[in-house]
Amino acid sequence: MYCNQDEERRDLFQDIVLQLWRAYESFKGESKISTWMYRVALNTAISGFRKQKRKPEQSRLSDRAYEVPIVLPDPDMEEKRTFLYKAIDQLSEVEKGIVMLHLEDHSYEEIAEIIGITPNYVGVKLNRIKQRLKKILQPHFV
């Protein structure tokens, strides 16, 4: 979601692993380890100061990004997945993080803890995101 190409994805993954390793000493057990890991990963992805590449629409994923070499058993599902990725790609960086956490079944409280906003505001943001996704995806999800 935060990278355009395979190479960038590999770099980001490596950096997340490095940051988790380096920051592990600072983990005090005040939150769940998974919440802490999501924090570090999201901070690395959003504010990790990657080199900017001049592209017409910098934050947009290229078509190649959707070509993950996986074929889901159901071709219809595969198509819907592509549309879902493209729809999420139209959201802001913060919204992408919030919706990803929600799609992975994190509670509003956990999302609030990772992002740093109130659970109520997570709800407000998610409502807006759902409206937008619905608008974008409605024609493809009959």
Added chain:
Amino acid sequence: MEFDELKTIWQSHTATLVEIGHRSAADIGHMLRQRSRTALSKINRSIGIEIGILLAFALLSVWQLVRQESSLDLLAIIMLCFVGASMIFYSWKYRRLNRISIETSNLKEALSRTTMTMAGYMKLYSYAGMILVPAMGAAGVLYGVHVAAQDNGKTLSELPMSAWGIIVLVMSIYAGLSILFTKWYVRKLYGVHYDELKACLEELQESTMP
């Protein structure tokens, strides 16, 4: 379209991704031994190279002074002053930059701290560039004029006012251009990223606005 359907699609996909993206302990160990490829790490490495070059200039200047070949002593002293000032600037720059570490706090706090550190770093970079580069240019021009005057059997104080007018004009143009260049360069290096982080932070701050 129900959101639960999206969750199912997402989770089935990420489950497969996790499966194919599985890394062994050896792979992870290999990753940890590699250098970070973030632009921040690359800038740190280039600062190291720049400091190395400055130290080489400093050694060259000291060697020149030790040789006691007076014609180049003034240049060596100017160079040492420049290296000294630059080293102070580089150590500030390095400390500022390395405050931008990956945060383990929540995203909003991390963004707030990172944007604040970046703003300070950009300001420091701009001011240092705006002072050091024109100062070094002025010293270079004065040294050149001094050598040229000496070749003609004159001293700087014997130069006519018109010559000083030209010297001041050249220095002013150089200073103006270097200030413009520094502003443009800092903006090019960090501006886009800073604006993006600021936009993310503002989006998160909406929640605390009345």
